[in-house]
Amino acid sequence: MSSFGALNTAYRGLSAAQQALDLAGHNVANVGTDGYTRQRIDQSSMTPPARAGLAATGVQVGQGVSVDRITRLGNALLDATVRTATSSAAYLTQRSAAYERIESTLREPGTDGVSARLQSFWAAWQDVANWPGEAGPANTLLSSARQLVSTLSSGRAALEEQWSDTRSSADAMTASLNDAADQVAALNKSIRSALNVGSPANELIDARARLTETIASLAGGTVREEPDGTVSVYVGGNALVRGDAARHVRLTGPETLTTASSAPTLEWADQPGLVVGLEGGSIAGALSVLAPAGAGTGGAIAEAAARYDAMAESLATAVNAVHRAGQNQSGATGLDFFQFDPTRPAGSLTVVPVDRSGLALGGIGLGPLDGSNADAIAQLAKGASSPDAQWASFVTATGSASRAAGQQAQLADAASANAKQAQTAGASVSLDEESVTLVAAQHAYQAAARVLTAIDQALDTLINRTGTVGL
Numbered sequence: 001m002s003s004f005g006a007l008n009t010a011y012r013g014l015s016a017a018q019q020a021l022d023l024a025g026h027n028v029a030n031v032g033t034d035g036y037t038r039q040r041i042d043q044s045s046m047t048p049p050a051r052a053g054l055a056a057t058g059v060q061v062g063q064g065v066s067v068d069r070i071t072r073l074g075n076a077l078l079d080a081t082v083r084t085a086t087s088s089a090a091y092l093t094q095r096s097a098a099y100e101r102i103e104s105t106l107r108e109p110g111t112d113g114v115s116a117r118l119q120s121f122w123a124a125w126q127d128v129a130n131w132p133g134e135a136g137p138a139n140t141l142l143s144s145a146r147q148l149v150s151t152l153s154s155g156r157a158a159l160e161e162q163w164s165d166t167r168s169s170a171d172a173m174t175a176s177l178n179d180a181a182d183q184v185a186a187l188n189k190s191i192r193s194a195l196n197v198g199s200p201a202n203e204l205i206d207a208r209a210r211l212t213e214t215i216a217s218l219a220g221g222t223v224r225e226e227p228d229g230t231v232s233v234y235v236g237g238n239a240l241v242r243g244d245a246a247r248h249v250r251l252t253g254p255e256t257l258t259t260a261s262s263a264p265t266l267e268w269a270d271q272p273g274l275v276v277g278l279e280g281g282s283i284a285g286a287l288s289v290l291a292p293a294g295a296g297t298g299g300a301i302a303e304a305a306a307r308y309d310a311m312a313e314s315l316a317t318a319v320n321a322v323h324r325a326g327q328n329q330s331g332a333t334g335l336d337f338f339q340f341d342p343t344r345p346a347g348s349l350t351v352v353p354v355d356r357s358g359l360a361l362g363g364i365g366l367g368p369l370d371g372s373n374a375d376a377i378a379q380l381a382k383g384a385s386s387p388d389a390q391w392a393s394f395v396t397a398t399g400s401a402s403r404a405a406g407q408q409a410q411l412a413d414a415a416s417a418n419a420k421q422a423q424t425a426g427a428s429v430s431l432d433e434e435s436v437t438l439v440a441a442q443h444a445y446q447a448a449a450r451v452l453t454a455i456d457q458a459l460d461t462l463i464n465r466t467g468t469v470g471l
Contacts, residue, residue, distance in 0.1 A: 006451075008064065009063060009450075009451075010448050010449075010451040011064075012066070013065055013124075013444065014452065015067070017442075019041055020041050020440075023039055023040075023041050023070060023219070024339040024434045024438045027039060031431060035207070037073060037074045037209075037403060038073050038429045039073065039428075040070070041070055042069050042071050043068065045065060046065065046066045047063070063236065068201045069200075072205055074426075078426060079223075079423060082213060082419045082423050083213055083223065085412070085419040085420075086213055086276045086416050086420075087217060087280035088216040088415070088416070089415070089416040090216075090282040090285065091282065091285040091412075092409040092412045093221075093409045094282045095285045095289060095300070095409070098162070098300050099406070100406070101162055102159070102300060102304050102398060105158040105162070106155065106398060107396055109342055113149065114155065114311070117144070117147055117151045118148065118381070118387060119388075120147070120148075121141075121144045121145055123243065125139070125374050125375075125377045128359070129361070129372070129374035132361045132362060132370060132437050134370070142353060144353050148315075152312050152349060153347055153349060156305055156308045156312075156344075156347045159257065160347075163256070163302070163433075164257070166286050166290055167290060168252075170290070171251055173218050173286065174251045176214070176218060177240075177249060178248045178249065180211050180214045181215065181246040184211050184233060184241045184246065185245055185246035187207060187208040188208070191229050192229050192243075192244075193227050193228050195229040208231065215240070219266075220280035220284065220374055221235040221236075226243075230243050236276050238277070247269070249266050249268055249276050250266070250268075251265070251266055252267055263287060264293040266278060266283060266287065290302075305346075307394045308346040309345040311390055311391055311394065312340060312345040313345040315337035315349075316340055319377055320337055321471070323335060323336065324360070326359070326361060326376075327364050328360050328362075332360075335351065335353075337377075338351060338352065360373055361374040
């Protein structure tokens with residue numbers, strides 16, 4: 001190797017050491033950057049060119065060091081595990097939040113819940129039975145009845161509002177899913193272009209990885225790496241993103257609980273009617289609680305609303321049946337105490353009597369001061385099939401379902417956190433490791449600089465002092 005060739009070898013050493021220093025500094029600068037994956041410089045020795053003839057038998061001197069690539073130290077298996085765990089956690093968290101809101105709507109136990117209103121309602125009937133000729137107990141009864149009706153109606157209305165809010169949230173999540181798919185497709189194009197010209201694309205790959213996690217949290221799915229550096233994202237076995245092309249999805253179906261005879265569905269925008277087979281994610285969680293009631297197996301919100309309606313209908317039917325069998329002070333019979341629309345009992349339940357004259361307190365033919373019929377209505381609070389027992393069963397079932405959903409969400413969140421921790425442990429920046437890299441790169445730079453100085457001195461001697469006589 002010529003002396004001038006040695007200069008080039010030293011220069012390559014300086015350049016490689018400088019790149020190692022720059023990369024270590026870049027890693028340190030991003031130690032707190034969310035989603036950043038540490039990078040490492042890969043180097044190799046440059047072999048000398050092949051020589052023919054007798055020269056091939058001599059010592060073959062290398063050409064220095066070559067920087068082959070800057071490697072992103074990610075782990076595809078850990079990334080896939082994070083996406084799977086994130087998808088499951090998002091699905092269960094969405095369901096748990098829905099149950100928690102339903103449970104808060106019940107306000108049980110409490111002084112303004114349905115249970116407390118029922119107790120006051122039955123106690124008011126008993127007071128009227130004891131003092132049928134007094135206006136005070138009758139007015140208290142009517143007030144208690146209206147409070148009970150209002151509590152049932154407001155609870156049912158709160159569920160309708162929750163259903164609409166969840167539907168709107170699902171719409172927003174669908175828009176976010178489409179936006180994330182578009183961004184992944186755009187990054188695929190940029191990454192492929194960068195790799196084709198030999199430029200590093202690690203930061204772009206980091207950004208794309210964060211977006212694929214977002215997609216997983218919204219709709220589940222799987223990610224497949226392609227030979228050209230792009231990724232394909234599949235949801236329900238169909239491609240959401242392939243190369244630089246992204247497909248969109250849309251949410252269709254009922255927009256209010258009243259019209260929810262079927263559940264809203266997510267379908268492919270370019271193929272109307274083709275349902276997206278969600279494998280997890282918050283959108284799937286939202287759609288699961290938006291399903292219509294199905295004898296206890298439907299969506300959580302619609303099932304709770306159905307129990308409110310059943311409670312209102314059962315209460316009204318039971319009270320009306322006894323109330324019709326009595327008479328008011330004028331001797332009128334067949335009077336209803338409650339009325340409601342059969343299509344929405346809890347939301348339409350009202351109290352018919354406006355004052356004491358509309359109350360059928362006594363038995364037929366027993367006189368205006370008889371309170372036996374009121375006492376019979378008060379006794380409706382007792383028994384396994386009473387409105388109180390039905391409501392208590394509903395509250396208990398809701399609490400159990402909410403607790404189970406919360407526990408499942410906590411376990412899924414813990415699994416997701418563990419998966420993320422494992423991913424971070426392998427991909428995050430270690431300041432200790434980067435310190436070692438910096439020291440090694442500094443010494444390598446100094447060594448290459450020393451070689452360069454030695455060659456410069458040797459060349460100076462050869463050029464300026466060889467053949468000089470008497471000096």
